[in-house]
Amino acid sequence: MASTEEENKSTSHPSYPKWILAAIGAVGEKEGLNKSDISKYIETTYSESLPEGHEAALSDALLKMKESGELLFVKNSYLKADPSSAPRRGRGRPPKPKQPLPPGVSPPTPRPRGRPPKPKDPLAAAIAKAASGLPRPRGRPPKKHRPAVASVQKTAVKSAGLKPAVGGVKRGRGRPPKVRAPVADVAAE
Template identity: 50%
Template sequence: MILSAIEDLNEQNGSNKTSISKYIESKYGHLPAGHTTLLTHHLNRMKESGELVFWKNNYTIHDPNAPPRRGRGRPPKAKDPLATDMDLGAARPRGRPPKDPNAPPTPVRPKITTGSGKPRGRPRKMARPSGGMTGTSTTMTMAPTGRGRGRPPKVKAPLTEMSFEQ
């Protein structure tokens, strides 16, 4: 019934499920209540067996001479058969290879000096003063040797004593 419906409808891109169902109902008259379920089951079975081709929500009869249809997205790459004379060999293990215990030790390279007397790289940080926030009173009264943190206080003019004569 399904194959005859698709052939008789003769649509270019195939027939969808509703058009097949309407054709069967018009040709054979009143259908049982479970007709849509049975139609869906038989369409799926015929699709899996290869009798029908499902493409863009339409069913067509399988043509063995037709080229295969491509789905959405990028097509898969063509698989090249591996050459038979090519030897793949053992795969390399992951990670760094272990050191050879029989290898001679590497010679120690002498240090190269720049000639300026300064060591290379960034200088080391100065050591923090000990005592922290709860330091002794002697450390609190000592004036800092360099600039302190933050904005320096505004310099005020010293007050001078003025005398008035009467």
């Protein structure tokens, strides 16, 4: 019984799209009306025939009208759509036009999204690991000792009285001092 009473109430009042268009037309602002202004107009004009859950029904009607193109939603306001204007395009890049397929050819299967899965064959993974060599140990590798030939060369250089090679000199900490070239007398020339 309750369902027939609800049906009678819903058919007795005009639909929300008509109310919304009447509200936008009556106020006649160029910038349109926001949801609260539309709701106030409907409540003052049609207060005796408002159903329960007026706010939810109004929100649903506004959303449907916006999606169908009857209303434009600009800067938090609803406007009547101009029938001569081009439909507004959604956000993002438009899709590329698709080339028609020749008759008798089935469309290719779409490639799945994301990274392809790794092979699940354990034998192939073991072979690949063996081919790459043993895994390295963690951390910094140990310092390699210099061969004995280098120490013999150092003693020979010292005994000959020559300057040792630059690579063999142990340097101290920090930045080395700047080397200045000896200045020749310019006035002597």
